[in-house]
Amino acid sequence: MRLQRALGLLPLALLLLAWHLAVQAKVYPPVLLPPIAKVLAVFVDDLPTVVDHALSSIGRVIAGISCSFAVAVPLGLMIGRYRWLDLLTDWSIQIFRSVPPISLIPLAILFLGIGDKPAISLIFLSGLWPLLINTIFGVRGIERTLIKVARAARAAEFLVMKDIILPAALPAIFTGLRLAVGAGWLTVVTAEMIAVKSGLGYMILNAQLTFRSDLIIAGIIVIGAIGLLADQLVRLARSYVCRWQEGLTASPE
Amino acid sequence: MNRFIECAGVGKIYPVKTESVEALRGIDFTCDSGDFVCLLGRSGCGKSTLLQLVAGLEEPTAGNIAVAGKTLDGPSPAAAIVFQDHGLFPWMTVRKNVEFNMKARGVAAGERTATAAQFIEMTGLTGFGDRYPHELSGGMRQRVGIARALTTGPRALLMDEPFGALDAQTRGKLQDELLSIWEKQRTTVLFVTHSIDEALLLADRILVFTPRPGRIAADIKVDLPRPRAPQSEAFSALARELRGLIGADRDFD
Numbered sequence: 054m055r056l057q058r059a060l061g062l063l064p065l066a067l068l069l070l071a072w073h074l075a076v077q078a079k080v081y082p083p084v085l086l087p088p089i090a091k092v093l094a095v096f097v098d099d100l101p102t103v104v105d106h107a108l109s110s111i112g113r114v115i116a117g118i119s120c121s122f123a124v125a126v127p128l129g130l131m132i133g134r135y136r137w138l139d140l141l142t143d144w145s146i147q148i149f150r151s152v153p154p155i156s157l158i159p160l161a162i163l164f165l166g167i168g169d170k171p172a173i174s175l176i177f178l179s180g181l182w183p184l185l186i187n188t189i190f191g192v193r194g195i196e197r198t199l200i201k202v203a204r205a206a207r208a209a210e211f212l213v214m215k216d217i218i219l220p221a222a223l224p225a226i227f228t229g230l231r232l233a234v235g236a237g238w239l240t241v242v243t244a245e246m247i248a249v250k251s252g253l254g255y256m257i258l259n260a261q262l263t264f265r266s267d268l269i270i271a272g273i274i275v276i277g278a279i280g281l282l283a284d285q286l287v288r289l290a291r292s293y294v295c296r297w298q299e300g301l302t303a304s305p306e
Numbered sequence: 307m308n309r310f311i312e313c314a315g316v317g318k319i320y321p322v323k324t325e326s327v328e329a330l331r332g333i334d335f336t337c338d339s340g341d342f343v344c345l346l347g348r349s350g351c352g353k354s355t356l357l358q359l360v361a362g363l364e365e366p367t368a369g370n371i372a373v374a375g376k377t378l379d380g381p382s383p384a385a386a387i388v389f390q391d392h393g394l395f396p397w398m399t400v401r402k403n404v405e406f407n408m409k410a411r412g413v414a415a416g417e418r419t420a421t422a423a424q425f426i427e428m429t430g431l432t433g434f435g436d437r438y439p440h441e442l443s444g445g446m447r448q449r450v451g452i453a454r455a456l457t458t459g460p461r462a463l464l465m466d467e468p469f470g471a472l473d474a475q476t477r478g479k480l481q482d483e484l485l486s487i488w489e490k491q492r493t494t495v496l497f498v499t500h501s502i503d504e505a506l507l508l509a510d511r512i513l514v515f516t517p518r519p520g521r522i523a524a525d526i527k528v529d530l531p532r533p534r535a536p537q538s539e540a541f542s543a544l545a546r547e548l549r550g551l552i553g554a555d556r557d558f559d
């Protein structure tokens with residue numbers, strides 16, 4: 054089992070090897086393709102810079118996705134529950150969700166200027182749709198008998214929402230959250246290249262201007278690592294919150 | 307009190323896209339307080355529909371239904387329902403599931419806990435209060451559903467093939483337990499089944515349904531003393547009669 058898992062590291066090792074060989078063979082000059090050791094040195098010499106920028110990016114994603122969550126989950130629960138709200142919003146959701154948030158950067162800058170505001174707004178939008186759609190989907194998937202049990206017990210609407218609809222939709226909401234965090238992370242890096250003057254996106258774009266390809270590569274590694282970590286964190290939270298689901302689904306993803 | 311459940315000229319037509327389905331036509335019956343009445347018939351003859359109507363979960367398209375002297379307008383507080391697929395909330399422990407109907411009525415938390423403990427014990431679930439439904443056997447889940455229904459002291463217990471999905475041995479055990487609970491609580495029971503033996507084991511009275519549209523073909527009194535022996539002459543004679551009424555080719559148990 055452990056050996057099988059290690060198999061997944063093989064492509065990464067090959068990539069490192071290829072990089073090393075390319076450096077040795079001087080395929081590109083060292084300014085463009087730095088040796089591995091030089092990239093690692095970034096994590097020592099420029100650590101404060103990298104950490105600062107990483108924290109700015111993370112903070113923006115947390116702020117943006119929290120807003121998405123606060124809007125999408127209650128709204129999704131209601132759209133899933135009330136047919137008239139579904140009819141009212143269905144078209145709009147289908148249309149707006151196919152607009153890539155990144156394409157809104159020019160508008161965001163026009164209206165909100167440069168800084169946190171446009172970046173967080175775009176992250177909010179990137180997370181909104183996957184969360185909204187998955188929440189609605191989760192509500193739709195609820196077993197009809199459970200709603201009947203609640204109605205037969207003459208449960209008030211608020212109790213039905215809180216004790217039945219919300220928990221029933223939680224697994225789907227977490228699926229939405231994973232997608233939202235992933236989308237938010239993509240958006241933050243892109244937005245920072247254009248609309249903000251801090252964060253990992255800004256850092257690597259800036260490094261390009263000063264020919265610091267070691268910093269660019271280090272930045273990319275950090276971006277990948279944080280993205281992976283965030284995804285794992287959401288999965289962990291899901292398996293804790295939805296622990297009642299164990300054994301109900303064939304495989305826990 | 308007499309005439310605890312009253313159906314007068316009840317009909318139900320389900321609107322379906324192309325042609326509507328007439329599930330019930332001209333259902334007239336009354337059922338006295340404390341009676342154990344079985345609704346017997348093949349699948350598709352409207353037994354579940356009638357139970358949902360009496361539960362106030364569906365509205366009749368013709369006629370009138372009254373429970374406890376009041377014409378139905380939604381679920382009656384005097385009734386509780388148990389479903390074949392048990393209708394337990396998978397995200398709630400056994401205890402929380404049993405407490406749900408009380409919570410829906412605004413019973414205080416302390417009293418809920420005490421009453422739930424009492425019915426958990428009565429249904430033989432002591433020690434399983436903190437388990438989730440997926441950790442229980444089919445028979446135990448059904449017990450939880452029954453415990454939950456009993457907590458509000460319903461004067462009518464509506465059961466839709468509650469033991470239909472269980473193995474013969476578990477079913478026999480739960481039938482005995484249900485009878486002993488009924489003898490203690492003296493609630494009115496409407497019990498849907500497609501099994502002749504089950505109806506004969508349990509009921510004071512059997513309403514035999516025939517399909518297309520669903521109608522009551524016969525109203526049979528069962529005057530056998532309890533506990534009933536399926537091997538006895540009187541039992542077999544009644545079983546034969548019922549088999550003829552239903553129009554079964556063989557015993558379709």
Ligand SMILES: Nc1ncnc2c1ncn2[C@@H]1O[C@H](COP(=O)(O)OP(=O)(O)O)[C@@H](O)[C@H]1O
Binds near residue numbers: 327329347354355
């Ligand atoms: N919600 C529904 N919509 C449309 N048709 C239904 C619905 N529920 C039941 N029916 C139809 O009504 C008839 C009676 O169904 P049901 O009451 O479930 O019978 P039983 O419980 O005796 O098997 C069947 O033909 C069934 O297909």
Ligand SMILES: [Mg+2]
Binds near residue numbers: 350353354355
């Ligand atoms: Mg049925």
